[in-house]
Amino acid sequence: MITIPKGTKDVLPKDSYKWHRVYDIIAVLRDQYHLKEIMTPTFEHTELFERGVGDGSDIVRKEMYTFLDKGNRSLTLKPEGTAGVARSFIENNLDNDILPIKMYYVTPCFRYERPQAGRLREHHQFGVEIYGSDSVLADVEAISIAYQFYVRMGIQPTVELNTLGCEHCRANYIDALKKYYAQHLDAMCPDCQDRFKKNPLRILDCKVPSCKEITKNAPVVRDYVCEDCKTKFDTILKLLDTMHIPYKINDRLVRGIDYYTNLVFEFIDEDKKLGQNALGAGGRYNNLIAELGGKSVPVVGFGIGIERILLYLENKGIALPEDITVDYFVVSVIDDMQYTLQTVQKLRNQGYNVDFDLLSRSLKAQFKYANKIGSKYVIVIGQDEYESGVLTVKNMENHEEKKMTLEEIVRK
Ligand SMILES: [Zn+2]
Ligand SMILES: [Zn+2]
Structure with missing residues (x-):
């Protein structure tokens, strides 16, 4: 038997309604927030992620699915959604289009991780990227879109946020961090x-207990940011109050990817019983486009792992509404297949959800099947019904039977 590759997952027919719920909510948010979908390829040139995500990040150093194609080009299955969107924005000169623009995507992402609960080698991300505004209004808009997604999924998260400062004040903070960690390097x-040399900010994120202990007394970024960055951050907090979005400042939040500047945020469940892990995360990356060779365009965005959200809901016992069921199941025991098909077709053309027997089974077997799939009504076409044109309609819930012509059923 050929089995599924390690770290991947099938979505079986009985579970796919959960994904449909996710897509439905995204479609509503798309309309209500005026988002435009962007679709980029599953693989890109490896260099894009080395430069875009940062070659000091764990993702690029350890987790990418990189391969040479038959033309000897180094390609990588995308490990996250942001870099591909940035590449496309630059390549297609979207900065000449109407700005700001709010884009979203739903995409598979690939990371070579040790498989464990909630961590897959292929997972899917819903992400939003707001291009062309450096305003705190864009920051708050991004956070509200994510927050609304959770709320509509039945989740009440808290957003944890931090500022990393701008390119000017951030350097002061990194100096202070370096000074501090230099005294503790041996114990780390x-x-x-390695991070100490490449990006000391990332040390704040380390989960190793000894490092965490040392980090407890590390300098706090808000003591080092400039007046402008501080005002911006405080304004964001004020606006979140206005929007009734629960938040918490987290001084140690830096996010494991190189491109963030200023705002970073994560959504968490306050009762941490269920998970250590964030339910989604994002931030501002004003230098990313310029670093990838485009003009300087400010961006704020977030990504939410769909599998992680579904697992979270499952653990929490939150059920999602199932797909719409069948309105009519047509049970037919006549030989005239044309008549059966035409009946089914007329009902479908009227907008009903209709199914029928594909195996020419007995009346009893067809009823059993209709019951199993949860059809609301069954329409019976036996020899009498066929000859008279008056069909038997059975309500599967209260077992009431009515005699009706197809026209009457359709008009109902
Ligand atoms: Zn600053
Ligand atoms: Zn460490």
Whole structure:
């Protein structure tokens, strides 16, 4: 038997309604928030992620699915959604289009991780990217879109946020961090010793207990940011109050990707019983487009892992509404297949959800099947019905039977 590759997952027919719920909510948000979908390829040139995500990040250093194609080009299955959108924005000169623009995507992402609960080698992300505004209004708009997504899924998260400062004040903070960690370097994990050289900010994120202990007393970024960055951050907090979005400042939040500047945020469940992990995350990346060779365009965005959200709902016992069921199941025991098909077709053309027997089974077997799939009504076409044109309609819930012509059923 050929089995599924490690770290991947099938979505079986009995579970796919959960995904439909996710897509339905995204479609509503698309209309209500005026989002435009962008679709980019599943693989890109490896260099895009090295430059866009950052070659010091864990993703690029350890987790990418990189391969040479038959033309000897190094390609990578996208590990996240942002870099591809940025590449497309630059390549297609979208900065000449109407700005700001709010784009969204739903995309598979690939990371070579040790498979464990909630971490897959292929997962799917819903992401939003707002291009062309450096205003805190765009920051709050991004956070509200994500927040509304959760609320409509039945989740009440808290947003944790932090500022990393702008390109000017951030340097002061990194200096302070370096000074602090230099005294503790020997006691830190090998990864952090490496981070110390490449990007000391990332040490704040380390989950190794000894590093966490040292980080407890590390300098706090808000003591180092400039007046402008501080005002911006405070305004965001005020606007979140206005929007009734629960938040918490988290001084240690930096996010594991190189491109963030100023605002970073994560959505978490306050009762941490269920998970250590964020339900989604994002931030502002004003330098990304310029770093990838485009003009300087401010961007704020977020990504939400869909599998993680569904797992969270399952653990929490939150059920999602199932797909719409069948209105009419046509039970037919006559030989005239044309008559049966025409009946089914007329009902479908009137907008009903209709199914019928594909195996020419007995009346009893067809009823059993209709019951199993949860059809609301059954229409019976036996020899009498066929000859008279008056069909038997059975309500599967209260078992009431009525005699009606097809025209009467359709007019109902
Ligand atoms: Zn600043
Ligand atoms: Zn460490």
